[in-house]
Amino acid sequence: MSARSMRTAVAVLVAAGMVAAGLALAGCGAGDDQATGGTEGGRVTVFAAASLTESFTRIGKDFEAANPGSSVTFNFAGSSALANQITQGAPADVFASAAPANMTTVTEAGNADGTPSTFARNQLVIAVPRGNPKGVASLTDLTGPGVKVALCASQVPCGAAARTALDAAGVALTPVTLEQDVKGALAKVKLGEVDAALVYRTDARAASAEVTGVEFPESARAVNDYPIVALKDAPNPTGARAFVAYVRSAPAQAVLAEAGFQAP
Amino acid sequence: MSDRLLDARLVVDRGTFRLDVPLRVAPGEVVALLGPNGAGKTTALRALAGLHPLTDGHVTLDGVDLDRPATEGWVPTERRSIGVVFQDYLLFPHLSALDNVAFGPRRHGVDRRAARATAREWLGRVGLDAQAQRRPRQLSGGQAQRVALARALAVAPSLLLLDEPLAALDARTRLDTRAELHRHLSAHPGVTVLVTHDPLDALALADRLVIVEGGRVVQEGDGPSVTARPRTDYVARLVGLNLYRGRADGHTVRVAPELTLTVADRLDGEAFVAFRPAAVALHPTRPEGSPRNTWAGTVAGVQRHGDNVRVQLDGPIGVAADVTPAAAAQLQLIPGQRVWVAVKATETHAYPATG
Amino acid sequence: MPRRRGRVPAALLIPAGLGLLFLVLPLAGLLIRAPWTTLPQRLTEPGALTALRLSVQTATLATALCLLLGVPLAWVLARVEFPGRRLVRALVTVPLVLPPVVGGVALLLVFGRRGLLGGWLDATFGLTLPFTTAGVVLAESFVAMPFLVIAVEGALRAADHRYEEAAATLGASRWTTFTHVTLPLVAPGLAAGAVLCWARALGEFGATITFAGNYPGRTQTMPLAVYLALETDLESAIVLSLVLLVVSVGILVALRDRWMTNA
Numbered sequence: 001m002s003a004r005s006m007r008t009a010v011a012v013l014v015a016a017g018m019v020a021a022g023l024a025l026a027g028c029g030a031g032d033d034q035a036t037g038g039t040e041g042g043r044v045t046v047f048a049a050a051s052l053t054e055s056f057t058r059i060g061k062d063f064e065a066a067n068p069g070s071s072v073t074f075n076f077a078g079s080s081a082l083a084n085q086i087t088q089g090a091p092a093d094v095f096a097s098a099a100p101a102n103m104t105t106v107t108e109a110g111n112a113d114g115t116p117s118t119f120a121r122n123q124l125v126i127a128v129p130r131g132n133p134k135g136v137a138s139l140t141d142l143t144g145p146g147v148k149v150a151l152c153a154s155q156v157p158c159g160a161a162a163r164t165a166l167d168a169a170g171v172a173l174t175p176v177t178l179e180q181d182v183k184g185a186l187a188k189v190k191l192g193e194v195d196a197a198l199v200y201r202t203d204a205r206a207a208s209a210e211v212t213g214v215e216f217p218e219s220a221r222a223v224n225d226y227p228i229v230a231l232k233d234a235p236n237p238t239g240a241r242a243f244v245a246y247v248r249s250a251p252a253q254a255v256l257a258e259a260g261f262q263a264p
Numbered sequence: 265m266s267d268r269l270l271d272a273r274l275v276v277d278r279g280t281f282r283l284d285v286p287l288r289v290a291p292g293e294v295v296a297l298l299g300p301n302g303a304g305k306t307t308a309l310r311a312l313a314g315l316h317p318l319t320d321g322h323v324t325l326d327g328v329d330l331d332r333p334a335t336e337g338w339v340p341t342e343r344r345s346i347g348v349v350f351q352d353y354l355l356f357p358h359l360s361a362l363d364n365v366a367f368g369p370r371r372h373g374v375d376r377r378a379a380r381a382t383a384r385e386w387l388g389r390v391g392l393d394a395q396a397q398r399r400p401r402q403l404s405g406g407q408a409q410r411v412a413l414a415r416a417l418a419v420a421p422s423l424l425l426l427d428e429p430l431a432a433l434d435a436r437t438r439l440d441t442r443a444e445l446h447r448h449l450s451a452h453p454g455v456t457v458l459v460t461h462d463p464l465d466a467l468a469l470a471d472r473l474v475i476v477e478g479g480r481v482v483q484e485g486d487g488p489s490v491t492a493r494p495r496t497d498y499v500a501r502l503v504g505l506n507l508y509r510g511r512a513d514g515h516t517v518r519v520a521p522e523l524t525l526t527v528a529d530r531l532d533g534e535a536f537v538a539f540r541p542a543a544v545a546l547h548p549t550r551p552e553g554s555p556r557n558t559w560a561g562t563v564a565g566v567q568r569h570g571d572n573v574r575v576q577l578d579g580p581i582g583v584a585a586d587v588t589p590a591a592a593a594q595l596q597l598i599p600g601q602r603v604w605v606a607v608k609a610t611e612t613h614a615y616p617a618t619g
Numbered sequence: 620m621p622r623r624r625g626r627v628p629a630a631l632l633i634p635a636g637l638g639l640l641f642l643v644l645p646l647a648g649l650l651i652r653a654p655w656t657t658l659p660q661r662l663t664e665p666g667a668l669t670a671l672r673l674s675v676q677t678a679t680l681a682t683a684l685c686l687l688l689g690v691p692l693a694w695v696l697a698r699v700e701f702p703g704r705r706l707v708r709a710l711v712t713v714p715l716v717l718p719p720v721v722g723g724v725a726l727l728l729v730f731g732r733r734g735l736l737g738g739w740l741d742a743t744f745g746l747t748l749p750f751t752t753a754g755v756v757l758a759e760s761f762v763a764m765p766f767l768v769i770a771v772e773g774a775l776r777a778a779d780h781r782y783e784e785a786a787a788t789l790g791a792s793r794w795t796t797f798t799h800v801t802l803p804l805v806a807p808g809l810a811a812g813a814v815l816c817w818a819r820a821l822g823e824f825g826a827t828i829t830f831a832g833n834y835p836g837r838t839q840t841m842p843l844a845v846y847l848a849l850e851t852d853l854e855s856a857i858v859l860s861l862v863l864l865v866v867s868v869g870i871l872v873a874l875r876d877r878w879m880t881n882a
Contacts, residue, residue: 080850101851148750153833155850176750177832178839180846184828191724192733193749315784341787354785358803367799371790419790 042070044239045091047082049098049226051122051182051202055259056096059252063243070239078181079157086111086231093240096228096247098122099157103227113234116227119247120261122200123223124161125213127189132212134195139171139216142196150188150197153178157224158185162198164222186211200224202260225264270423270455273321274311276304283307283479284321287457289472291422294449294456296470298463300498304479305459309425312457313348314341325423325455342371344423345454347416351428353408355400361387361411362396368419386414390448406437413448424449426458430465442468463502467491475499493615494538505538506583509617517614523580525557525607527614534617541574543611544585546595547604556606563601566592573597577605646864653861654854661858669836670844671862675870677752677840678820681759682767685816688760689767690809694797696768697775708772715765722761723829730757730830754831755838759820767816774808775801814874821867 044063048056053076060072075082075092079102086092087109095112096119097103103116128136134147142149151173152159159178166173176194179185185197190210204213228247230240246252253263269290276283283304289295297305310316312323314330322332329337330344347368355364365383370376387396390410400408409429416424429445430438446469449456460466466473467487475483475490475498483495494500500507510519512535518524525537545551551558561579568574573592575585583605587595595603654661661667695701696708714722730737730748740746748754782804786796802809824842831838833847841863848856 078850084849084853150832153847153850155847175834177834178847179833180828180843187724187829188832191727191731193727193731313784313788315787341784342790342792344788346788348785348788350781350785354779354782356782356785356800356803358806367786367791368789371786371792371795415789 042067042236042239044070044072044093044236044243045075046072046094046096046243047075047077047086047090047092048094048096049079049082050076051098051200052076052096052226054206055202055255055261058255059247062251062255063246066246067242070242072243080105089233091233091235092231093234093236094228094230094243096226098224098226099160100225100227101157103229106229106231111232113230113232113237113240116229117244117248118225118264119228119253120226120256121223121264122202122226122261124158124165124198124219125201125204125215127186127197127199127204127207127211127213128195129189129192130208130210130212132214136196136214139166139169139173139218143171143173147196148194149173149175150177150179150185150194151175152182152185152198153180156181158182158198158200161222161224165198165216165218168221169216169218200260205260223262226261269326270312270457271322271324272312274308274323275319275321276307276311276316277319278307281479283311285474285476285479285481287474289455289457291455292453293472294452294458294470295472295474296466297457297459297474297476298461298466298502299476300461303476305461305476306427308476309348309427309457309459312423313346313425314339314344345419345421346423346425347419347421349409349412349416349424349426349429352432353400353412355403355408355411355415357400360397360399361392361403361407364400364411365415365418368415372419382418383414386418387411390414390444404437405433406441409433409441410444413445417448417452420454422454424452424454424456426456428460428462429458429469431460431462445469492613493536495536495617500538505540506544508537508581510535510537512614512616515609520580523559525612526609527612528610529612529614531614531616535614536617537612537614539607539612541584541586542572543607544583545606546575546585546587546591546597547606548595550604551606556608557612558604558606561603561605563597563599563603565599566597577603579605649857649860649864652854653857657854658858661855662862666835666844667859667862670839670841670859671866673752673755673836673839674821674841674863675866677755677759678817678823680756681763681820682813682817684756684760685764685767685820686809686813689764689812689816690771690802693768693771693775694801697772698780711768712765714762719762719823719825719827720829723758723826726758726761726826726830730754749830750832750834750838752831752837755827755840758826758830759823762823762826763816763819766819767812770812770815771805771809774805774812777808778804810874814871818867818871821863 046056046060056074060074063072064070079097079099082095083097083102083105086095086106095103095106106112107116126136126139126142128134136142141147151162154160154163177188179188182199182203186199186203186207188194189197190207201213204211228244230237230244234240257263269288272287274283274285274287281304285304285308287295297308299305307316311318311331318331318333320333323330325345328339329335330339331337356367359367362380362383365386366379369379369382374382384396387393390413392407392410395403395407400411403411409432430442433441442465449469458469472486473484473490474481475496477496477498483490483499490499491503494503494505494507497507508519510517512531512533514532515530516524516526517535517537519537527537559580561577561583563575564578565576566573569586572586573589575587575592575597577583577585585605692711696704696711727734727749729735730740732738732741732747732749737748740748748757778801782800783796786800791799822842823840824846827838827840828843833839833843841859845856845859845863848859
């Protein structure tokens with residue numbers, strides 16, 4: 001029984017594999033078609049890290065106003081997911097990452113047009129419930145008895161930064177959870193399940209109705225660089241370069257600063 | 265003795281249908297509820313078993329009220345001393361024949377070994393020692409019926425209920441099983457009520473018949489009296505008689521506005537007249553002379569009936585006649601044909617419709 | 620036998636084949652992209668095995684919890700007439716349509732530190748559920764229980780309830796009837812429901828990470844490990860997915876052979 005079903009399974013998988021290869025070839029053709037049709041109307045497609053959602057939406061509007069006839073479309077998601085999509089051939093013009101590592105994935109795959117440049121920096125703060133009921137003032141305060149802390153998992157940028165900052169401060173901290181992303185860590189604070197979380201200043205500021213961001217000196221040791229680059233296979237290369245330049249201009253930098261980002 | 269019996273008045277309202285059946289059965293007696301489909305027989309059985317609550321009336325067994333809505337007396341099914349043989353047996357498919365029969369004793373507090381011993385004994389009594397370990401789906405229809413009977417009897421119930429116990433069997437198995445079932449029912453010391461639409465089953469198995477039509481008892485009595493004196497068309501058809509109701513005046517009964525039958529019995533008032541189809545003679549022309557009841561009829565249908573031909577005739581009264589194939593051929597009987605119908609007064613049986 | 624039944628109509632065969640392809644193609648994708656050369660060494664990484672063990676344990680416990688609570692619930696829905704039964708039946712399916720992350724938030728609002736019951740549990744018994752393995756079991760049960768309830772209720776409705784009447788005439792109480800007659804009758808449906816329930820619990824991600832968080836060895840189940848591996852290393856995510864797939868398919872096939880063939 002099991003030997004027979006195994007043989008059947010293998011046969012099915014082989015057949016499925018051949019069909020998959022066929023579909024992949026068909027997919028390449030479709031991608032080319034899209035590429036030739038994508039430049040119409042000066043549309044710029046920007047893949048940007050989720051933490052840029054609010055500020056880039058505003059910057060996009062400003063860009064459209066400054067460049068009549070252009071339109072900006074965003075795809076906001078986790079930087080690593082975006083990097084995977086780009087290396088798999090997604091038709092994007094610009095990639096703005098929340099971490100250099102994900103940008104490296106893209107440049108090493110040969111998808112970047114030129115060298116990425118850092119356009120913003122983000123720093124960690126200690127997010128506590130609004131009003132800071134436990135009076136948290138430093139990283140050391142997070143190790144007290146009965147203090148529950150959420151960190152990001154070390155695989156995601158905010159987790160790596162938190163680890164660096166804690167090491168720099170010499171604080172041994174056992175969190176109750178290692179969240180999948182910074183929004184998850186922040187949500188645990190908002191829901192009152194934890195007493196504190198290490199999140200980016202921009203995230204704490206966006207949630208200022210419910211959480212307070214406590215600055216701490218060691219965060220300077222774990223500053224997160226946000227790189228941006230135009231992509232090599234961009235359907236709209238001109239628009240791509242124009243948008244990258246705009247993000248580095250003074251008006252866009254003002255928007256980013258307002259959201260809590262630091263200038264590069 | 266008097267409180268060892270089943271005393272019931274089964275009243276169940278179901279929408280527009282109302283069942284109202286009084287029933288008294290003595291220990292050791294077997295009563296058959298006989299009636300057409302939809303008469304309410306199965307509802308009556310379910311009410312006795314506690315699977316359908318009464319609207320009114322009562323079920324009293326051995327002096328205990330099992331169900332009496334007026335006083336809110338109620339004993340749930342699982343605490344009644346009953347055994348039920350269901351029409352399709354409902355043997356538990358996941359249990360062997362032995363464990364099916366042992367199920368009841370186990371639930372009555374008997375330990376596993378003793379319950380199995382009882383079950384084995386009952387399977388032996390119904391001749392199924394060899395099939396004890398079989399699952400229900402491995403049993404023939406007749407075997408399953410006997411396991412169902414053994415299962416119902418293994419708890420030594422005061423009240424044994426059987427719902428169409430032979431209906432699911434083929435004709436051949438039915439003959440053998442009917443005889444064996446009769447043996448077991450006769451041996452059962454408690455009250456037995458069975459429900460059937462088959463008059464042969466009822467006559468073969470029961471001491472007394474209760475005929476139910478439309479939720480009411482229309483006739484009651486032992487086999488010979490019911491078959492000799494049917495009181496409804498249904499019973500008359502069951503026992504194969506032509507039956508008419510009319511007004512008697514001496515030796516005549518007016519059964520239709522334009523037809524009066526001369527009968528052998530003498531009586532007055534509301535009466536039934538019954539005669540066998542074989543007593544009906546058919547003639548191409550009006551027969552002369554002899555003291556016969558004659559009238560003109562029209563052939564409505566012709567079909568084989570045993571060795572004879574049964575002819576359905578319309579006329580002042582509908583009538584069934586049995587004639588030989590030779591006579592049928594001679595008369596050229598086809599639907600629409602006009603013939604003369606004759607019945608001798610001595611072949612009729614007249615009896616009062618009341619009482 | 621197939622010849623007597625005639626040929627399988629193309630109108631069924633073609634969509635059936637496409638449906639099968641649609642389901643197995645992504646699987647083929649995983650197999651094709653799997654880093655076969657480094658597979659053995661990746662498999663023995665302690666993190667992977669810890670997450671796998673935790674996944675199997677919590678999914679099994681969640682299935683047990685679902686059986687304990689879900690089978691009686693299915694019985695009540697199938698056998699007891701009560702006002703609002705349709706509403707209750709609809710409520711039971713809510714976790715099916717609720718995004719699991721929302722389910723996790725909802726669980727926090729009830730069992731969390733500031734939740735309706737969570738605060739009381741903590742104050743009275745010193746019991747906290749978020750960020751614990753018990754929390755994982757709870758989250759998985761919440762998401763998986765509808766599968767069990769729906770399967771068992773369907774089996775109960777399809778089963779002939781007159782067997783239960785027959786049991787009553789033989790002196791069985793409703794409870795004995797349930798354990799000795801009803802459950803054996805619906806055993807195939809029960810097994811199918813439990814298997815669905817277990818499979819759903821094993822793959823649970825959203826409610827788990829929201830309610831129980833993610834901590835290796837305590838609340839990090841295989842799907843969480845896969846998600847985080849995806850952040851840094853696609854190949855390692857593929858390996859973890861394959862492990863989860865092989866283990867779950869293996870267990871499902873074994874169970875199917877044991878439980879469902881004699882149905």
